[in-house]
Amino acid sequence: MKTLIHNISLILHIDQNKRKHKRGKELGDFPTTENAWLLMEDGKIADYGTKGSEPAADEKIDAKGGMLLPTWVDSHTHLVYAGTREDEFAKRLHGMTYEQIANEGGGILNSARKLRSASEEELYEAAAGRLDELIKLGTGAIEIKSGYGLTTESEVKILRVARKLAENFPIPIKTSFLGAHAFPEEFKDDHAGYVKQIVEEMLPKITEEKLADYVDVFCEKGYFSTEEMEDIIVAGNENGLKSKLHVNQFNSLGAIEISVKHDAVSVDHLEVMTDEDVAILAKSDTIGTLLPGCSLFLEIPYGPARELIDKNAIVALATDYNPGSSPSGNMNLVVSLATFKMKMTPEEAISAATLNGAAAIELSDELGSIEKGKRANLIITKPLSSPSFLPYNFGHNHIEHVLINGKIYE
Ligand SMILES: N=CN[C@@H](CCC(=O)O)C(=O)O
Ligand SMILES: [Zn+2]
Structure with a gap:
């Protein structure tokens, strides 16, 4: 089962080098992909890319211009x-x-x-x-x-x-x-x-x-x-x-x-x-x-x-x-x-x-970043101007959908 998330304004990968953690100043490394899609297969992240190269999928989720980040x-x-x-x-x-x-x-x-x-x-x-x-x-x-x-x-x-x-x-x-x-x-x-x-x-x-x-x-x-x-x-x-x-x-x-x-x-x-x-x-x-x-x-x-x-x-x-x-x-x-x-x-x-x-719970091989092969536990935000808007506009709900193992959690 393949599910495509399309119309993503920005993917916040957190890491793309399969690091177990980010130490010291590395914590500020912040790889992103603009105007993106992400493909999930059997609850995992299968692939991602930029607008125009979307692969075929069984189901689609429209991110409506929201950002995509890993769940907390x-x-x-x-x-x-x-x-x-x-x-x-x-x-x-x-x-x-x-x-x-x-x-x-x-x-x-x-x-x-x-x-x-x-x-x-x-x-x-x-x-x-x-x-x-x-x-x-x-x-x-x-x-x-x-x-x-x-x-x-x-x-x-x-x-x-x-x-x-x-x-x-x-x-x-x-x-x-x-x-x-x-x-x-x-x-x-x-x-x-x-x-x-x-x-x-x-x-x-x-x-x-x-x-x-x-x-x-x-x-x-x-x-x-x-x-x-x-x-x-x-x-x-x-x-x-x-x-x-x-x-x-x-x-x-x-x-x-x-x-x-x-x-x-x-x-x-x-x-x-x-x-x-x-x-x-x-x-x-x-x-x-x-x-x-x-x-x-x-x-x-x-x-x-x-x-x-x-x-x-x-x-x-x-x-x-x-x-x-x-x-x-x-x-x-x-x-x-x-x-x-x-x-x-x-x-x-x-x-x-x-x-x-x-x-910190020894699960960074499977969670915590948007990298191929990791579990598709993801947050789709409402449309936001930048990642900084998340902490800045505190106390508000910026989450449109939470996906757990590739499925919208309701
Ligand atoms: N500091 C010790 N234990 C808890 C609080 C316990 C409590 O007040 O019930 C903590 O992590 O803060
Ligand atoms: Zn405690």
Whole structure:
């Protein structure tokens, strides 16, 4: 089955050299094809060219002068959660800090209480509704973390829901086990006991059921120490899981050096970075994933995107969609924020939200750029004057169609 998209004003390829990611200044390389068509065959990109040379096809989609770009790849979300936390949001508006709310039993522990009493079916229904909305907003691959369970049973419940989403939705979904998201009430005075449970009970169970692709840890003051993080990374690796880690959100504790030493696929957040942290990350193959939605919502610093790019790091962008620190899964907004608040150019931001996002979940061989052979997960925009218009005209919907595996997603 061949489908032709014709009447495209501009294809934003992101890359045409089959690169796994774009590092440092390469992020601004932005190959395009003007006045173009693109042919899809069996859900993949088969060919593309310029107006006048359109091949025959079984079906046609008229792009009506819109641009064509790869779908967003959201490489950091906590999509499976129960209930919401706008009550905490209201408290913050009245002056309480995220830390104060967490210290009185709110935050991650609040979400964990809500999740423990939700059934797998209820969690699935809620997460499926969110995922459907995100695909319509242009997200064509996603990572989903556990971390609101904090018991073996509840962590497994979250990951089963994520795996069920992967079975029932047409987009690739990778999962990360984040049992080390916070110390549950039961272990508030026995941190070693909880780490032992993660290592000896949760990880083997999750591995046996093949529920996770990665292991994750929230390394932060009041959460998991660098030593605890390292023990969990090593245990994850022993169970065949590479790591993707929450580091440097509020404090720089030396977590980047340890993550890089263990070949983490990505280190995420990075709102608080020393010069040494930047230098270590920039020299490594670990991807730095920045989450500007979290900075916006919590009013904390934005990750140093410009410095990381200028020093040659691999930078990706993601939403961190979760009920506490970033209650939006809209990648279009993330791309806008990256340009307004993190001094990324539109070309860099779009690349970081596509190809480098795909690299951060090890899917850049099949997604993240418009190259022959890749999956036809594509966004057709409304007619726009230039790629920069996407982040510039923030908060508006520029998407005409989202295609997943070559089919319009409705
Ligand atoms: N920082 C740790 N975890 C989540 C937020 C968790 C929450 O507040 O529910 C994050 O990535 O921001
Ligand atoms: Zn997160």
